Amino acid sequence: MTSPTLERALPERLAPGDRDRLKRQVPAGVTLLAFIAMLVVCGAIQPVIFSATGLNLVLSSIVPLVIASLAQMVMMSIGDIDLGIGSFVGLVTAVSATTLSGTPLIGVLILLALIAGYGVLGALVHLRRVPALIATLGASFVWYGLALFVLPTPGGTAPDWLLAFAAWTPSAFPAPVLPILVITAAIWAVLQLTPVGARVRALGSNAAVLERSGRSALRTRIITYVIVGVLAVLAGLSLSSQIGGGDPTSANDYTLISVAAVILGGGSFFGGRAVAWGSMVGAVTLGLVSVLLSLLNLSSNVQPAVEGGIVIAALAGRLLVGKVLR
Amino acid sequence: MHVRYRRRPFAAVAGLALAAVLALAGCAAPAASADAHHAPFVALSNSFIGNSWRQSMVNQFERVAKQAQAQGVISGYKIANAPGDNSATNQIAQIKTLLLQKPDILLIDPASPTALTPVIQQACSIGVTVVVFDSASEAPCATVVTNSFPDWARISTEAVIKGMGGKGNLLISRGVVGSAPEAEFYAAQKKVLAKYPDVKVVGTVTGFCDSATAQKAVLGVLSSLPKVDGVAGCGDGYGIAQAFQTAGRRIPVLAFEPSGRALRFWKSHTVGSGSIAIMSDPGQVSAGFYTALDIRKGRKIASTVIFPSVEITEDQRDAWLPHVSQDAIASWQWTQELVDRQLTADAKHTTAPLPPVPGS
Numbered sequence: 001m002t003s004p005t006l007e008r009a010l011p012e013r014l015a016p017g018d019r020d021r022l023k024r025q026v027p028a029g030v031t032l033l034a035f036i037a038m039l040v041v042c043g044a045i046q047p048v049i050f051s052a053t054g055l056n057l058v059l060s061s062i063v064p065l066v067i068a069s070l071a072q073m074v075m076m077s078i079g080d081i082d083l084g085i086g087s088f089v090g091l092v093t094a095v096s097a098t099t100l101s102g103t104p105l106i107g108v109l110i111l112l113a114l115i116a117g118y119g120v121l122g123a124l125v126h127l128r129r130v131p132a133l134i135a136t137l138g139a140s141f142v143w144y145g146l147a148l149f150v151l152p153t154p155g156g157t158a159p160d161w162l163l164a165f166a167a168w169t170p171s172a173f174p175a176p177v178l179p180i181l182v183i184t185a186a187i188w189a190v191l192q193l194t195p196v197g198a199r200v201r202a203l204g205s206n207a208a209v210l211e212r213s214g215r216s217a218l219r220t221r222i223i224t225y226v227i228v229g230v231l232a233v234l235a236g237l238s239l240s241s242q243i244g245g246g247d248p249t250s251a252n253d254y255t256l257i258s259v260a261a262v263i264l265g266g267g268s269f270f271g272g273r274a275v276a277w278g279s280m281v282g283a284v285t286l287g288l289v290s291v292l293l294s295l296l297n298l299s300s301n302v303q304p305a306v307e308g309g310i311v312i313a314a315l316a317g318r319l320l321v322g323k324v325l326r
Numbered sequence: 327m328h329v330r331y332r333r334r335p336f337a338a339v340a341g342l343a344l345a346a347v348l349a350l351a352g353c354a355a356p357a358a359s360a361d362a363h364h365a366p367f368v369a370l371s372n373s374f375i376g377n378s379w380r381q382s383m384v385n386q387f388e389r390v391a392k393q394a395q396a397q398g399v400i401s402g403y404k405i406a407n408a409p410g411d412n413s414a415t416n417q418i419a420q421i422k423t424l425l426l427q428k429p430d431i432l433l434i435d436p437a438s439p440t441a442l443t444p445v446i447q448q449a450c451s452i453g454v455t456v457v458v459f460d461s462a463s464e465a466p467c468a469t470v471v472t473n474s475f476p477d478w479a480r481i482s483t484e485a486v487i488k489g490m491g492g493k494g495n496l497l498i499s500r501g502v503v504g505s506a507p508e509a510e511f512y513a514a515q516k517k518v519l520a521k522y523p524d525v526k527v528v529g530t531v532t533g534f535c536d537s538a539t540a541q542k543a544v545l546g547v548l549s550s551l552p553k554v555d556g557v558a559g560c561g562d563g564y565g566i567a568q569a570f571q572t573a574g575r576r577i578p579v580l581a582f583e584p585s586g587r588a589l590r591f592w593k594s595h596t597v598g599s600g601s602i603a604i605m606s607d608p609g610q611v612s613a614g615f616y617t618a619l620d621i622r623k624g625r626k627i628a629s630t631v632i633f634p635s636v637e638i639t640e641d642q643r644d645a646w647l648p649h650v651s652q653d654a655i656a657s658w659q660w661t662q663e664l665v666d667r668q669l670t671a672d673a674k675h676t677t678a679p680l681p682p683v684p685g686s
Binding site for chain 1: 413416439464
C-alpha cells in the first residue's frame with residue numbers, strides 16, 4: 001500500500017507548504033459549498049430545518065456516520081482502508097445493548113478489548129504485510145460473528161445514559177452539533193498538534209522518512225488502528241443511542257459511505273491526507289442527500305438512483321478541483 | 327393566532343388586514359378550519375421497495391390516500407421509501423425528515439421491530455398518530471396492524487391437506503428458519519398436522535418463502551422422494567410447482583402466493599385440486615390507514631389488531647385475475663366500513679367475514 005506514496009513522497013511533505021495545504025483543503029471546501037447549497041435548498045422547502053428542533057431531527061441520525069467517517073479518515077490517512085468498520089459498529093451496538101447496560105464494568109472491558117483487537121489487526125497488517133483491505137474485510141466477518149454471538153436477534157436496550165443523551169433536545173441549540181464538533185475538533189487536535197499525530201501523518205505520506213527518523217512504523221500503525229477503534233466504538237455507542245438497542249447489521253452501509261465521506265472531504269486512497277473537518281462535512285453532506293430527496297417529493301422509485309447520482313457528481317467535482325490544483 | 331396578535335396592536339391590525347386579504351382570495355376557509363378538526367396529513371415510511379409485495383403495498387396506499395384526499399378526508403399524503411436494503415438506520419433518518427413536515431398520521435412498514443422504537447416514541451411525543459404494519463413493534467405508543475402468521479399457516483396447511491383428501495404424502499417448505507415469524511408459522515403447521523394422522527411428512531426443505539429459492543430446494547430433493555400429494559409452504563407455491571413440472575411429475579396440491587404470475591400459472595396448468603393462494607396482505611397499509619383515521623376520531627383500539635391474510639380459493643381465482651397484474655400481489659381492497667367491521671370483530675374476539683373479492 002505504501003509504494004505509490006513512496007514515489008511521490010518528498011521530504012518537505014512532512015512540513016507542508018502553503019500550496020500543499022491548499023491542495024489538501026480545497027476539495028473539502030468544494031464539498032462544504034455543496035453542503036451549504038443543500039442546506040439552503042432544504043431550508044427553502046422546509047424552513048423548520050433552521051430551528052434547533054429541525055436541525056436536531058435532521059442531524060441526530062447523522063452523528064454515528066460522522067464519527068465512523070472520522071475513523072475511516074484516520075485509517076485512510078495512512079493509506080489503509082477499513083472494510084470492517086460497518087460490522088464493527090454493529091458489534092459495538094450489540095455489546096451496548098447487552099453487557100454494557102447489564103453489567104457496565106464488563107461492558108467497558110469488552111469495548112476496550114475490541115479496541116485492542118483493532119491494534120492487533122494493525123500489527124497483523126504491518127508485520128505480515130497483509131493488505132489492509134483484505135485484513136479488515138476478514139475482520140468484518142469476525143466482528144459480525146461476535147455480534148451475532150452477543151445478540152442473535154436485533155433488540156436489547158441501550159444503557160440509560162445513552163438513551164438520555166439521545167433524548168436530550170435543548171431548545172437553545174441542536175444537540176447533535178455538540179458531539180459532531182467536539183469529536184471532529186479532538187481528532188483534528190490529535191492529528192495536527194500532537195507528536196503522535198505527526199507520526200501518523202508521516203506514516204501516510206512517507207513511511208521511509210518516518211523509519212529513517214528512528215520511529216517505529218509498526219508502533220505508529222498500531223496507534224493509528226487503536227485511534228480508529230476508539231472512534232468506531234464511539235460511533236457504535238452513538239448509533240445504539242439512536243436505535244435504542246443493538247443490531248449487528250444496522251451499520252453495514254457505513255463501510256462504503258464512510259469511504260465516500262472521506263473522499264468527499266479531501267481524503268485520498270493513497271494516504272497522506274488527513275482533513276478532519278473535511279470528512280465531517282463529507283459525512284454530513286451524504287446524510288443530507290437523503291433528507292433533501294425526501295423533501296423534494298421525488299418519486300420513491302428513482303430516489304436511490306438520484307441519491308447515487310448526487311454522490312457521484314459531488315465526488316467528480318471534488319476530483320476535478322483536485323486535478324486543477326495539481 | 328389571533329389571541330397572540332391582540333397583545334400587539336400593530337401586529338393585530340396587520341394580521342387582520344392580511345386575514346381580510348386572504349379571505350378575499352378565498353384562502354381563509356381552510357386556514358380557519360385548520361384549528362378545530364382539520365383533515366390530517368398522512369405520511370408512509372417504508373423501509374424497502376425492492377420486491378413486488380412492497381410495490382403492491384405502496385400502490386394500495388396511493389390508491390386509498392388519493393381517494394381520501396379527493397373526498398377531503400385527509401389534507402395530503404407523502405410516501406417515503408428509505409434507500410438501501412431494508413436498513414433501519416436509513417429508515418430512522420427518513421422518519422426524522424418526515425417529522426419535519428409535521429404529519430398527523432405516520433404509517434410505518436419497519437425494517438426492524440426494535441430499532442425504530444426511539445424514533446417512534448419521538449413521533450408520538452410530538453402528537454403524531456403512529457401505526458406500524460406488516461411487523462411487530464416494541465414501541466408502546468404505536469398501534470400495530472398486522473396479519474397473523476399462525477392463521478396464515480393454519481389456513482394454508484389445512485387447505486392443502488383437505489385437497490389431499492386428508493391423507494397422503496406431504497412435503498413441507500419452511501421459511502426463514504431461525505426467525506421469529508417462521509417459528510410461529512411452523513408451530514401452527516405442526517398443530518394442524520397433529521389433527522391428521524394419515525398425513526405423512528415425507529420431507530422438509532427450506533424455501534425462505536421465496537419462489538426461486540424454494541424451486542431450487544425442492545428440485546434438489548424431489549428425485550429422492552416418493553409420490554408427493556401436497557406441499558405446505560409459505561408463499562412459494564409457484565416455484566415449487568415449476569420444480570415438479572421440471573422433474574416431469576404431476577403438480578400436487580399447493581399453497582401459491584397470490585401474485586399475478588402465480589395465479590395465471592395456476593389457471594393455465596393442471597394443479598392438484600384444492601390448492602389455495604394465500605399470503606400476508608399488501609392491503610394492510612390501507613387497513614392501517616383507516617385504523618389511524620379511527621384513532622384520530624377518538625375510537626379506542628387495542629395496541630395490536632389482526633387483519634386477515636389474502637386468501638384465494640380455486641373457485642375465486644378467475645374473479646381475482648383481472649384485479650391482479652402480472653407483477654403485483656393480490657390485496658384486499660379495504661374501505662373505512664370494512665376496517666370498522668374488522669376492528670369491531672377483533673375487539674369482540676369474533677371473526678369478521680373476509681372482504682369481498684374486488685369487483686364483486
